[in-house]
Amino acid sequence: MIFDLIKKRRSVFPVQYNQESISKEAIEKILEAANWAPTHRKTEPWRFKVVQGDKLEELGTFVAEKYKGTTDKYSDFKYKKIKQKFLQSNCVISICMQRDVQERIPEWEEIASTAMAVQNMWLMATDLNIGSYWSSPALIQYADKFFNLAEGEKCLGFFYMGYFDEELPEGKREPIENKVEWL
Incomplete structure (x- = not known):
């Protein structure tokens, strides 16, 4: 059920990843999920x-040197921590x-719209039991x-991925009633 998957989604950090490889097919599936995000005017x-x-x-x-x-x-x-995050990941998008x-x-x-695409990636990765984490360090400005970015293209962050062994904690949220006003 989609609601259960949404509640199961967590940030899983590179330090938690094991060395198991993520298949190209799994990465393609994660990217295909991103491709189905909502988009105004189909941009x-x-x-x-x-x-x-x-x-x-x-x-x-490169990022550590920047x-x-x-x-x-x-x-x-x-400096070492920045480099290590990339080395601990099996894939960074x-x-x-x-x-x-x-x-x-x-x-x-x-x-x-791009953030919704990333949410789709995160949910698909969760469904595939692949840990993931979106980071937007200030250094992405470089x-x-x-990368060979096209004119008008900008980097919004890195999506780190890797398999992991540990149990993830149950998520916690304040009740939705605290965040909604009915008119």
């Missing part, structure tokens, strides 16, 4: 860059948004220096 703004294998180390080093070269408060611990060149709709709607 389908989501774009993804799939990073695996040696490219994970290369991307991790951190080192741009921060006023350098920490060797943080760069989440990008391609702005409609005609700008027929507000940019926030295309960002929202993504165009690593």
